[in-house]
Amino acid sequence: MHTFELLLVLIAASVALAHAAQRLRVPLAVALVLGGMALAFVPGVGTVELDPELVLALFLPPLLQASAYRTDWPAFRFNLRPILSLALGAVFFTAAAVAVVAKLLVADLPWWAAITLGAIVAPPDAVAAAAVLKQVKLPKRIVTVLEGESLINDASSLVLYRCAVAATLAGTFSLGKGVFQFFAAAIGGTLAGWIIGRLAMWVFKLLEDTLLDITVSLLAGVLAYFLAEQLHVSGVLAAVACGLVLGRRQHAAFTGETRLGMATVWGFVEFLLTALVFMLIGLQLRGIVERLEGHDAQSLAWIALAVSATLIVSRFVWIFPATWLPRVLSRSTREADPMPSWSYPTILSWAGMRGVVSLATALALPARFPGRDIIVFLAFCAIFATLVLQGTTLGWVIRRLGLEQEETIVPEPDTAQARAELAAASLDAVQEHLDSDASEHGEAAAELVDEYKVRAERASIEDQDLETKTGQLVAQQRLRLVAIEAAREKLMEQTDQIDAEAHRALGEELDLEEQQIHRGTR
Numbered sequence: 001m002h003t004f005e006l007l008l009v010l011i012a013a014s015v016a017l018a019h020a021a022q023r024l025r026v027p028l029a030v031a032l033v034l035g036g037m038a039l040a041f042v043p044g045v046g047t048v049e050l051d052p053e054l055v056l057a058l059f060l061p062p063l064l065q066a067s068a069y070r071t072d073w074p075a076f077r078f079n080l081r082p083i084l085s086l087a088l089g090a091v092f093f094t095a096a097a098v099a100v101v102a103k104l105l106v107a108d109l110p111w112w113a114a115i116t117l118g119a120i121v122a123p124p125d126a127v128a129a130a131a132v133l134k135q136v137k138l139p140k141r142i143v144t145v146l147e148g149e150s151l152i153n154d155a156s157s158l159v160l161y162r163c164a165v166a167a168t169l170a171g172t173f174s175l176g177k178g179v180f181q182f183f184a185a186a187i188g189g190t191l192a193g194w195i196i197g198r199l200a201m202w203v204f205k206l207l208e209d210t211l212l213d214i215t216v217s218l219l220a221g222v223l224a225y226f227l228a229e230q231l232h233v234s235g236v237l238a239a240v241a242c243g244l245v246l247g248r249r250q251h252a253a254f255t256g257e258t259r260l261g262m263a264t265v266w267g268f269v270e271f272l273l274t275a276l277v278f279m280l281i282g283l284q285l286r287g288i289v290e291r292l293e294g295h296d297a298q299s300l301a302w303i304a305l306a307v308s309a310t311l312i313v314s315r316f317v318w319i320f321p322a323t324w325l326p327r328v329l330s331r332s333t334r335e336a337d338p339m340p341s342w343s344y345p346t347i348l349s350w351a352g353m354r355g356v357v358s359l360a361t362a363l364a365l366p367a368r369f370p371g372r373d374i375i376v377f378l379a380f381c382a383i384f385a386t387l388v389l390q391g392t393t394l395g396w397v398i399r400r401l402g403l404e405q406e407e408t409i410v411p412e413p414d415t416a417q418a419r420a421e422l423a424a425a426s427l428d429a430v431q432e433h434l435d436s437d438a439s440e441h442g443e444a445a446a447e448l449v450d451e452y453k454v455r456a457e458r459a460s461i462e463d464q465d466l467e468t469k470t471g472q473l474v475a476q477q478r479l480r481l482v483a484i485e486a487a488r489e490k491l492m493e494q495t496d497q498i499d500a501e502a503h504r505a506l507g508e509e510l511d512l513e514e515q516q517i518h519r520g521t522r
Contacts, residue, residue: 007276013039014275027391029278029353033384036282049287052364057225059277059356060154061239065221066270068151068243069250075144082145082323086348087152090318095122095160097314098307102378105303109371112168117375119161120362121311121382123153125355136395137404142344146351154357155234159185161361168370189234190241196224197245204253213258214265217246260512277356281383284359288380291373300374304381311382312390316349323348343401353391354383427453477517484514 013035021031076083095118103114124146159182167173200220204213221239228238250259292300323345327334362379365372398404488510495503 009039010036010276010279011272014272014279017279018271018275025395027387027394028274029355030387030391032275032278033282033387036279037285038282039279040283040286052360055277055280055356055360055363056235057222057229059273060236061221061225062218062269063273064151064154064236064239065224065243065246066266067147068240069247069266071147071151071244071247072140072144073244073248075140076148079141079145079148081326083148083152085322086145086149086319088156089322090149090315091122091153091156092160093318094311094314095119095157097310097317098122101306101310102303105306106371106374109374110168112164112173113370113375116161116164116168116365116369117307117378119157119164120375120379121307121354121358122160123157123354123357124150124352124386125357136398138347138398139403142347142403145348151240152237154236155186155189156182157357158234158236158361165365165369169366185232185234186237187233188231189228189237192228192231192233193224193238193241193243194245196220196227196238197242200242200246201249201253208255210255210258210261213254214262217262218265218269220246260515281356281359281380284363284380288373288377292377295374300377303374304378304385307378308382308385311354311386312352315352319345319349343403346401347394347398347403350390350397351394353386355387358383480517481514484510484517 014032017031017035018028020026021028024031095115098118098121099111099114102117103109103111106114109117159178163173163178163181197220200216203216207213207216221242224238224242225235228235246253254262323340327337327339358379362376365375369375395404488507491503491506491510
């Protein structure tokens with residue numbers, strides 16, 4: 001099957017699988033991987049060969065940039081210690097544990113080759129985490145730590161991977177050189193991403209066009225990644241830093257129209273890339289199986305099971321002490337961040353799905369690399385085991401531990417306070433015009449004053465019974481949606497009576513109002 005035809009088949013299959021996943025309440029990533037595995041054995045599809053460098057460059061930068069763009073920076077900074085503990089400590093500890101088990105079970109595998117396998121499977125995947133976490137409503141702090149970890153851990157694992165590959169092929173390794181490479185890659189990649197992000201912000205101010213702004217936003221993360229890779233620093237951190245800059249400065253650089261359009265376009269891009277990457281993971285099964293025809297299947301199955309189990313257990317072994325010991329040993333840490341319940345590290349430990357980075361780095365191994373076929377097979381099994389076992393059961397574990405949060409109609413107190421302050425600022429601005437030029441703005445401003453007073457009252461939840469307020473908000477939301485639907489039906493009746501451009505503009509007004517209603521009570 002030709003590449004273009006295969007691409008169309010994958011996109012069509014991803015739509016069907018996504019719909020099935022929603023109906024069956026199965027994580028999308030799991031459904032896509034299983035669908036890709038089934039498709040791999042369909043006659044006519046053939047073996048799909050992936051260029052690992054292309055996979056990393058095509059899928060990783062935009063997906064990491066999008067995740068970083070949405071990152072809550074204050075929450076990320078507050079949770080930096082646990083994030084770094086997972087992104088650095090857990091990655092190196094897991095790599096070491098997997099390397100030891102692999103070496104014990106595959107005696108002819110060189111030590112540095114075993115460490116290479118550990119580096120390949122050590123980092124939980126940003127794409128897999130995002131795909132699974134969308135299915136559940138977790139406490140914000142757990143989501144922040146998991147997403148923060150997935151933004152950074154690829155950089156640490158890739159540096160370890162490159163050092164291990166070089167040591168395997170050369171037979172020597174310099175610890176000092178490895179440490180230098182790690183910090184140089186981290187600092188250089190972050191700086192490259194920051195520069196591209198700031199440059200993109202300058203370009204946005206020059207363009208002032210929604211379509212061009214969105215196009216530049218799509219290019220920025222990829223450009224940051226390629227610049228960093230050309231400088232031999234971390235392209236992963238460059239894409240993350242670029243996304244953080246754009247996310248932090250979005251309200252200063254983009255118009256409301258651009259932000260709404262960007263959310264739609266990026267949502268489509270994320271779905272398409274996520275769907276393709278997981279289906280491509282599944283499609284690799286056929287080629288992997290064909291390359292292992294001469295090996296003992298039962299022996300390989302036991303080794304794969306042991307490596308996958310080590311991968312899962314080692315995360316628990318690291319996270320529980322890393323969560324409790326700093327608070328036990330440091331009073332200041334304990335006072336600033338009290339000891340969480342045991343369910344908190346349990347969820348962090350179980351949410352360790354692997355994905356595209358592990359597969360791409362495994363496939364990128366040189367053809368003459370010792371034990372390459374076995375390493376690729378074990379990496380695929382680790383991806384499959386963590387996605388299917390942990391991905392499908394994460395929601396159940398969260399519910400059993402009582403951590404799933406229900407959707408609420410009443411906004412959080414901080415959100416309500418912010419809305420009240422925004423309404424107050426708007427009211428003050430209108431009042432200022434009313435006071436300064438009553439003859440010109442008097443009647444118009446008087447109406448707006450009443451409108452913003454209502455907004456401020458609606459936003460505030462102080463001194464109100466929450467149950468009563470919830471009922472009021474639900475009733476208001478339903479009535480406003482009924483009114484919008486009636487207006488939309490009337491607009492449809494007038495399709496041939498009014499100008500097409502005016503018809504489109506009125507429809508957009510109703511769409512924006514409907515979107516505002518849905519967002520206003522979140």
